Amino acid sequence: MTEPTSRPMSIEGPYANERARLDGTFTDLDREWRKKYLKSQELGHHEPRTQFSASQMEMNPIRRAYRFPLDFVFSKLQPVLGDRTQITRYWAGKYLLAGWMVLGLTYYFKYNSHDWSRKKGWMVYGSRPAVYPGSPNFPNVSEKKPSDYADYGFKNSPI
Template sequence: MAQTAGVKPMTIAGRVASERERCIGMTDAERAWRKQWLQDQVLASNEPVHVEEYWRERTNPIRRFYRKPLDVLFTKLSPVLGQERAINYRYITGKLGLMAIGVLSIHYYFKYQGNDWTKKGGWRVLKTKPMVLPGQPGFPYKSERCNDNDYAERGFKKATI
């Protein structure tokens, strides 16, 4: 369900939210309303209030499970680091951990699960022919493939069957 339950959201600031509208002219009632509205925007000294039950209800159990280790670690580190710094370090550590898992997963895939003659699927990685210009050693370039049977063999000749 949408946050507004299908009703179009409206701002409570009204027409005096825009500086241009305020410069056109405001009535005394609008000035009093604007003054009260600005006073209401000031947070109390104890805000924002963290209500544990509220956040537990708003996050799903799987998310709470995988976030728990870093939450426990940085809760213990927050007296040393400070609350704001601990939150920032926790965020950065989580993102770097996900990036490391991604890099290691890609490395594992290409090392152990790549496409060869035994598999039908998978990503096929091909090496392109190197650019050898006249005057460079190895010109003209000769392929390592000796005959037509060597093309598209996908590691079959290296198999130890």
């Protein structure tokens, strides 16, 4: 293993501790330098800046974007929920995702059903009622006529 080419150094300079400043070698130029150094250590009006946490830096921008709404809400709820914040946020996201999926599927099956006017959409079939011996329509297996098969709602169209 090779040595690093440059070693870290203190930005405080040679007079970091008080004894070095009191031994008599501390000049007016050193005092001026130290005064500038201490002034530079004061925080500005825009500091400290908030940084991304390590977990956020690992996420790509798209993932951060779709996680932002729940992250924002649960960051405000964190003082109330305490340690349960992450678990609650996890399950809230799963329930919202499942709800959106149910709404999407409901919309799709309601407004994109397969009919005679187009070839797209899912064909949804209903099951026939069971016919058992002893029921009034026992020998009749189906209530459909041959002209009802492959109709796809054409008979009920307003044309």
